[in-house]
Amino acid sequence: MQVNETNTVNTEEKEFTPLIVAFCCNWCSYAGADLAGSSRLSYPANVKIIRVPCSCRVNPLFILRAFQRGADGVILCGCHPGDCHYSTGNYYARRRMTLLFSMLDYLGIEKGRTRVEWVSAAEGAKFSATMNDFAATIHKLGPNRKLRDLRCEK
């Protein structure tokens, strides 16, 4: 039996603004996000960027914990395959994320909630477009209900 006595679910539906966590590799995608900013390309303010040394630094727990703490969508951005600063990190990340996303789908979690995109330092426009598109996808999916932790809801 689970007792969550103090948890109450907020039944009032407010205008939904999805919270998005973007893990960006330090060498390409984070620089890409920087470029997007300095080129005045807009992307949603509710995209929270977490800089990681390499896309393969992200392990499945990071993704799950982002959902636990209230993310509605999680996106991982790294260098294009072949361009990894550490030569091969993103190749490993690619396999891991493929398997993880497939598992989440298998468990019945909406498959659009997670995404991997390769964004180079020169692709400010791609970064902004990707984020806008991802935010729109998540908005359509609605709030994350299946992979949330009730204790973390305000």
Added chain:
Amino acid sequence: MREINEMLKKKVSELLENGTADRIIGWQAGEFCYDVTPAVMRKDNLDELFYNGFCGANQSKYLIQESLEEGKVLALLKPCDTYSFNQLVKEHRVNREKVYALGIPCSGMLDVDKIKALGITGILSIEDNGEEIKVATMYGDKTCKRTEVLQERCKVCKGKEHKAYDELLIPDEDAPEVPNGEDRFELVNKLEAMTSQERFDFWRGELSKCIRCNACRNVCPACSCRTCVFDNDNSGVAAKSNADDFEENMFHIIRAFHVAGRCTDCGECSRVCPQHIPLHLLNRKFIKDIDEFYGEFQAGEDDTAKGPLTAYTEGDCEPSIVMEKGGEA
């Protein structure tokens, strides 16, 4: 089975006598006919050793500890145990030098919970010869089909070939026939064919039974970390209970992920689960995906091949493949 038992006893005492090994991880009878316990035996208590249809436990994990200790240990490996053994040797968790592996035949192991689930309770003795299982109970004699009460892993048996051994009790080709392997991905396929919501409901139902006893983790030969991330207070995810649905999901996703590409599908996790959560279906999903995305791979087939998650090719599929390929939305 009785002959094999006698052969085994003779062989083991021979190997201990001639100093090939100084102890053996064997099986010891319990209170009832089915509750067999793994036990380390030496020359003096070898008469307690026996082998029957309830010796299903995969003992290769014990070799991690045993191979750290002095002297050589004799391990009895059923064909499917050799996969886990290979995997542990490959990961340098078991010191191959300290183990003498004796391959023993297996014709499928029984699951007492499946017998009980048929309504056969109050079990006093079980006779296991061939097709039919005779069970004497406090409420009279019962019978059931052997195929009905085989352990999950035996229903999808990998075959009678030992993948690693120093010696075989009987040559693989002379070993008794193993059960006909069913398609191990049958249920995975079935789940994949469901809608996303159906899958979600199925797994919620199963995972919400989890009492977080850690039996699945502690028995798993692939879960050989000295300190598990879920026991590490600095990991931020350490917990002793599932205080929220999320933790049930997280624990099992991560547990399965951490053994992905290394799991030999030995089925111990499902065997020991007190709530009978079909954990093997999580592992098999990873195995199936790996097979489909990166080519057929059986962990533990040998002790050298690189695992699928420690390898890559430049042309690997993108994670977006899940969008196209994955189960129904």
Added chain:
Amino acid sequence: MSNTEETLIPKIGVVTEVRVDTPDVKTFRVTAPEGGKVFEHMPGQCAMLSIPGVGEAMFSITSSPTNKEFMEFSIKKCGCLTTWLHQMDVGQQITVRGPYGKCFPVETELKGKNLVFIAGGIGLAPLRSVINYCRHYRENYGTIDIVYGSRSMDDLVDYQEIQEEWCKEAGINVHLTIDREQKEWDGHVGFVPTYVKELGFDLDKIILICGPPIMIKFTLQGLEELGFQKSQVYTTMELRMKCGVGKCGRCNIGNKYVCKDGPVFRFDELGELPDEY
């Protein structure tokens, strides 16, 4: 204390003073937010201190109950919570619950007796409460000897109080020792167990001992060689605790719970229990 509200649910305390005793020991003075003590205690009793989200652990109360304004905790930095506590400034709130356990029998068996306190390192913390209690009610007790040792001069906890108060008081003999020679040190050098044997106390005394397990073990051997009985020696124990009220089930030594039946034990009682501490 009669139900959970008063046991598992803590009270709030405020740190009003932080004193650096040694490189890894700090003493924290704690009062209730409105001033005064959070609760009353007897010498040897413990309290659970915690910081939300960091952890909770049992600490002995080092100040004497005769102090009516505040409680003090001498804490050595060794784990996650204690590291956090060491970073605290004055004004920080912490949670406090207690008091837990039995005290030293200061009002019964120890009354009228000649006392010897033997402490090593941070082991002085629980004894300091008793020493100051006995000093306060000086007429109730006979002679007082204090043997205190640590690794070096810098590791002596409460050195100032020892020098300025204990050493100057009539009827109290303080014997300090450090493990290895040190330039500025003109006192005794050597380990506590050997020093105790050198000092060779009269057999009419009651011993109160606290320190690292290895020190206790050898001191006890030495005392027995001198002719002391196990029933003359008291110590205070520490094991992992969660509830403090004998229910969470982890601090037992045999059938005794350290949090409830201890932390103060007489050695002849411990001798009847499994050696698992």
Added chain:
Amino acid sequence: MFKIALDKIDELFAALSGNETLYLPIEKSGEIEFYPYEKDAKVRLDALHTVKSAKDLFFPQTENLMNMKLDGKNIQIEEGRHVEDPFVLFGVRACDARSFDVLDKVFLADPVDSYYAARREHGVIVSMACSRPEETCFCNVFGIDATMPEGDVVVWLDTDHLYWEAKTEKGEALTKTVESVLTDSDSKAVEAQIAATKEIMDKLPLKDLDLTRFTEDEMMNIFNDSRWAEMSEHCLGCGTCTFVCPTCQCYDIRDYDTGHGVVRYRCWDSCMYRDFTRMAHGNPRKSQLERFRQRFMHKLVYFPENNDGMFSCVGCGRCLSKCPIHTNIAKVIKTMGVKEHE
């Protein structure tokens, strides 16, 4: 004594769950636990045991104690809520019913655990006599009568009726609320069933476990017995036995940081776990041997010593069927029940 026909039993459940929550053995995803009754639930009164024991209802696996907030230098504490809604726990077997006495000794001893006490006060126990024990049962060893369980109300089932008898004031009060669906009955059928069950109980393979050695005087001898080493050798160190046990009551208190505060909750803990007694400077129970020994010493020696000889085991047999390697308390009793070199 009252009765109701089994084909009308849903009326009884409907009446019982009318004003308060009714917990009873219900099958979900293939396993049986005490779940709240709802219409069309798969009620399994035939099951001997739920996987988790009934202790979950009084001492839940996780329970929030308080919400805390660390705000700069200030701390706020907001106490968790106690259970104040009455509930009925239906279908408790004799072993589980006795386990509440064991838990009471711990949680109702001074200082009283008010979370547990509140649940005990608000829960009415309807226990159910056994008629089909299994080979793993040995409650008789602890003086428990499976045909006459403790509880506020006791019910017996035969092939077509449920018989109902109130045993306490609480039970009488509950009976009043469901009287309309019950009819009067004599006790003949129940007596016959009790006699039949007793005959079966005599055939139980573990009925003669001998507890005479587990006394205070033998504590040190049992503790120092060298046979613990071989018995614990293959223990996996999982918590299965502890978590399915109706009398295991050790708990942990943990903090969970939600991002906007801290929940301090308690949850079941297991003495079989490595970190159970681990401190910053070491662990008094270093190997699985010590942890394994602690569990059984507690149940068979320490607990009886502190509680007038009451053992902290009720012979339900859950650990016998659930232990992954089949090491269990029955084996320990058999081994340790005789002196080492005899």
